[in-house]
């Protein structure tokens with residue numbers, strides 16, 4: 001959704017932009033091209049391999065960008081407050097991550113059960129699968145994967161690992177497939193379990209909460225934030241963030257009691273509250289974009 005992101009962020013010459021998920025640098029290259037000749041971009045990614053790939057891709061724009069390996073949760077510390085006209089967060093995993101068997105994100109290919117976006121981190125998916133209790137695994141598969149057979153899978157994992165610890169993606173995907181045969185279904189039965197493990201390994205939801213708050217802080221008034229989500233857990237958080245910050249009042253505690261509301265100036269307004277989704281042409285070229293949802297906000 002490159003064209004939609006450029007339009008949503010109103011990318012223009014001399015603008016300063018931040019891309020918190022630089023990946024292979026596709027969106028960043030388009031933002032630098034659209035802000036020629038003097039626009040500037042700060043980019044980061046947790047994945048060092050992605051940062052190097054982006055550095056190569058962005059070489060034609062030398063002198064107009066700075067890249068760092070880092071979590072967008074630390075955007076404020078990395079990029080400093082208030083100087084940006086637009087921020088992009090394009091969440092989730094990239095195609096190079098999914099396609100590299102050795103990164104362990106994919107149940108389609110055999111590789112180590114890893115799933116770390118930042119390979120400097122200790123915790124891997126194998127650690128969770130081999131160490132969490134049945135209750136903890138059940139909760140994880142249920143809450144982060146919406147997996148209806150969470151407890152059954154967790155019990156089977158616990159039995160299996162007594163015999164042999166889990167080391168590879170094929171071991172785990174194979175076990176789930178034996179428990180829940182495909183019977184012609186399009187989606188692999190391990191999809192939800194792999195999603196849940198990936199979100200947990202990379203602590204994706206709290207990174208997102210911190211990243212959204214940081215993105216708002218590094219924007220100038222009138223600056224725009226574009227967020228592309230790939231599943232409902234992320235999307236719900238983005239909507240809740242936008243809703244809370246667009247309110248013209250606050251309330252104490254968790255419950256909004258009208259009598260206790262305190263007026264305040266909203267921190268942002270929605271530019272695009274209803275999600276923009278990929279068109280038919282994009283789906284044809286990139287079927288993985290089918291669950292992408294783009295939302296846009298503007299700092300007040």
Ligand SMILES: C[S@@+](CC[C@H](N)C(=O)[O-])C[C@H]1O[C@@H](n2cnc3c(N)ncnc32)[C@H](O)[C@@H]1O
Pocket residue numbers: 020021022023024025026027028044045046047050070071072073090091092093094095117207208211
């Ligand atoms: C969908 S890809 C981004 C693709 C990119 N927009 C492009 O045009 O090539 C998502 C990227 O976000 C990175 N990522 C996910 N969560 C992150 C976080 N909390 N901080 C920094 N990078 C993150 C992943 O490592 C991955 O490279």
